[in-house]
Amino acid sequence: MTVHIGAKPGQIAETVLLPGDPKRAEWAAHSFLEGVELVNDVRGMLGYTGTWNGHRVTIHGSGMGMSSLSIYANELIRDYGAKTLVRIGSCGAMQAHVALRDVVIAMTASSISTPSSAILREVNFAPCADWGLLHAAVTAAKARGVNPHVGGIYSSDTFYDERPDLTEQMTRHGTLAVEMEAAELYTLAARHGARALAILTVSDHLQTGEALDSTARESSFGDMVEIALMAAFPE
Numbered sequence: 001m002t003v004h005i006g007a008k009p010g011q012i013a014e015t016v017l018l019p020g021d022p023k024r025a026e027w028a029a030h031s032f033l034e035g036v037e038l039v040n041d042v043r044g045m046l047g048y049t050g051t052w053n054g055h056r057v058t059i060h061g062s063g064m065g066m067s068s069l070s071i072y073a074n075e076l077i078r079d080y081g082a083k084t085l086v087r088i089g090s091c092g093a094m095q096a097h098v099a100l101r102d103v104v105i106a107m108t109a110s111s112i113s114t115p116s117s118a119i120l121r122e123v124n125f126a127p128c129a130d131w132g133l134l135h136a137a138v139t140a141a142k143a144r145g146v147n148p149h150v151g152g153i154y155s156s157d158t159f160y161d162e163r164p165d166l167t168e169q170m171t172r173h174g175t176l177a178v179e180m181e182a183a184e185l186y187t188l189a190a191r192h193g194a195r196a197l198a199i200l201t202v203s204d205h206l207q208t209g210e211a212l213d214s215t216a217r218e219s220s221f222g223d224m225v226e227i228a229l230m231a232a233f234p235e
């Protein structure tokens with residue numbers, strides 16, 4: 001047990017899918033895994049372990065924002081031995097050619113700062129996805145008939161952003177979408193020798209103002225979960 005995860009040693013798999021929303025962890029575990037066991041509910045942050053095609057997988061909420069993700073990713077990697085961490089999140093599209101329900105795979109994630117900035121100090125570290133996972137996710141998406149957008153995203157510290165100039169600059173520099181966790185996940189994985197990837201589904205659009213309702217969000221997230229599992233365990 002750790003401060004924030006009640007699982008016993010051995011109850012967390014080496015491969016962990018990390019949605020921000022603990023309820024998405026519950027839904028994905030029961031929809032895609034077999035032999036599902038609840039392994040954490042400390043603070044309502046649900047984590048489940050089961051199998052997918054015979055492979056052990058944990059699906060565990062990360063909470064919203066890099067500070068929350070940092071707590072769970074640190075404990076999962078350092079205390080439970082997680083080696084592959086795939087974020088399965090929602091995001092806001094920043095480009096006209098990225099549409100609602102599209103899948104975005106983050107090659108890299110820009111940020112203003114992350115919880116790791118204090119360690120990295122003057123270095124503008126470039127957090128990047130694990131190449132093997134990224135390649136496998138693109139292959140998996142295409143095999144499912146999904147054409148993902150692959151490129152840079154922005155990991156924001158705020159959901160209610162009051163810097164339209166910043167959004168404008170990120171958009172101008174080709175950033176595909178905004179979310180709130182990937183930059184710190186990639187940085188922590190790099191520090192601890194783990195593999196990480198963020199696969200996102202577009203839930204709203206910054207340019208058009210369109211947004212999925214909560215039911216549509218759930219039904220649109222299935223592709224993302226399957227792509228994450230196929231990328232973690234390629235044939």
Ligand SMILES: O=P(O)(O)O[C@H]1O[C@H](CO)[C@@H](O)[C@H]1O
Binds near residue numbers: 019179
């Ligand atoms: O849907 P999740 O995975 O929570 O991801 C996005 O949604 C939350 C904001 O609503 C932030 O956590 C952001 O990164």
Ligand SMILES: O=c1cc[nH]c(=O)[nH]1
Binds near residue numbers: 090
């Ligand atoms: O962080 C997020 C997630 C979805 N949509 C946004 O605009 N921001």
